[in-house]
Amino acid sequence: MARKPQRIVEAAIVERIGAITAHDLLAMPGDSWGMIRDRITDRRNGKDGLAARCMACDGEVFIRTSRIRGVSRPLFAHYAGSDPSCPWYQGRNTTPDDARATQYQGRQESDFHRLMCEQVGQLVALDERYIRHTIAEYLPPTENGHGRFPDVYVEWEGFGPFAVEFQMSGTFQTEISARCKHYEREGIPLLWVLFGIDTARTVPQSFRDVIRRHRGNAFVLDPAALIASREQKTLVLSCYLADGDGFDGPRLVRFDELTVPRSKLPYHEDRLVAPRLRDIEQRRLPWFRELADWDRVDLLNGLDRAQGLLVAAAFSIVATANGKERNYASGHPNIRAMLNTYLHSGTFARYADLLTRLIRNTASSDLLRTKVGDHLRRHRDGAQADEESEEWQLLRQLLPEALDPVLREELIYLDALPDWARPVTED
Incomplete structure (x- = not known):
């Protein structure tokens, strides 16, 4: 059928x-x-x-x-x-x-899951800073309306508390989200430990959901990690690092040496944000070099004059937002005078919406509360370059932190948005 x-x-x-x-x-x-x-x-x-x-x-x-x-x-x-x-x-x-009701045939957890949680408890207790740990016990909230039952909750002297969730089977996305956000608000680092990972096969989506939140790090408690934990008398895990569709590793990493970001989801090496930001920097580096020597007479990288001036103005806005004031587009002493002149002359009339979006999403956003903002509204052409235009697409590729909404949201989510792309808040 x-x-x-x-x-x-x-x-x-x-x-x-x-x-x-x-x-x-x-x-x-x-x-x-x-x-x-x-x-x-x-x-x-x-x-x-x-x-x-x-x-x-x-x-x-x-x-x-x-x-x-x-x-x-x-x-x-x-x-x-x-x-x-x-x-x-x-x-x-x-x-x-x-x-969830069918996941363990009516039980809250499998016997093996419990045994693995107890194994984590035994390892954390080896550390000389160890104060106490609990397994699947209620943890009252401090910043939330409801507490949680962490698989393993640990307190170490001078280090503070942390929680471990041991993921054996497909944990539901809603549960992953609920636990991650709960511990973030509580200020408690949360470590998802996976029950094995076969890098030669397709990694389950539920595992990838957890690995992504750990910035491309997959933490596993395997025999090598058990031996290292006992030798070093602290919690050591095997860490696989995402590399495209596959993984590098594993590397043995100590829990107390991991980086703990605002999200409270630790990582050994950032395989999510850092590579993207490096790629973006490499993408626009040739443009910065070209602009540094541009005489504003010859065409810029094959663009027509208005397009070249637009790119020069956009890079000037970003440089200024980054604390390195430069005006690549004209001989004016600052970018305010440059923008006002090109808007008044009509050169940038077609790009008012694009420039407004760019400025609004940078540390130069206060420009919109000056005459620049007035000129952007007053000298705006009715036929605007939209997000499908050649100019918008080029600048979105070169300055995605400000103009690519998907990447921008990712960087905000990961607390990795560069300072120059953070708007100035109004008093």
């Missing part, structure tokens, strides 16, 4: 990002759609995150995954209880509670 075609949500509006089609979602790198998925789930849990709504019915949607030829593919889906009259409605979804 032929399988009935499955309806999908063909497009959604994601807060602060905009419209994302099903095709756009499939074309995104795994970490990009994965972080959007994290943020949507965080928001659904009533915490900070991103709201996503179906463009057909305005109902809330999330990103679920479907395995196609062994590869996890993302797609938007309505939450349970959505409007069945939506043309993209795909039927009832299993709720997390229903799914």
Whole structure:
């Protein structure tokens, strides 16, 4: 019998990002759609995150995954209880509670999961700073309405408390989100320890959801880690580092030597943010070099005069926002005079919206409260270069921290947005 075609949500509006089609979602790198998925789930849990709504019915949607030829593919889906009259409605979804009820055949955890938690408890107790630990006991909240039952909760003198969650089977995305956000608000580092990882096979999506939150680090308690923990008398784990679709490693790492970011999800080496920022810097370095020697007479990298001046102005705005005031676009003493002149003359009239977006998303945002902001509104051409224009696409590629909404949200989420791309807040 032929399988009935499955309806999908063909497009959604994601807060602060905009419209994302099903095709756009499939074309995104795994970490990009994965972080959007994290943020949507965080928001659904009533915490900070991103709201996503179906463009057909305005109902809330999330990103679920479907395995196609062994590869996890993302797609938007309505939450349970959505409007069945939506043309993209795909039927009832299993709720997390229903799914969780069958995970251990009615029990809260497997026997082996308990044994592994006890093993972690024995290792942390070897450390001379050890004060106490608990396993699956209620931890009262300090900043939350409800407490949690961490798999392992540890207190070390001079180090503070931390929590370990031991992930054996497919942990639900909603549960991952709830636990991560809970411990972030409590100020308690949370370490997800995976039950093994076979780097020769496709890593389960539930594991990738955890690895991504640890900045591309997969922590495993394997025989090598057990031996090292006993030798060093502290918690040592094997750490696999994401490298494209695969992983490097493993490396033996001590828990107390991991970097603990604002999210309270530790990592050994940042395999998520740092490589992207390095790639971006390398992408625009030739442009900075070209601009440094540009005489503003010859064409800039084959662009016409208005386009070249626009790029020069954009890089000037970013340089100034980065505390290194430069004016690549004119001989004016500062970028305010340069922008006002080119707007008044009509040179930048077509780029008013683009320049406004760029300025608003940088540390130069206070320019919009000066005459520059007035000129951007007053000398704005009715036919604006939009986000599909050649100019907008070029600058989004060169200055994605300010102009690529997906990357910008990722950097905000990971507390890695560069200072120059942080707007000045109004008093």
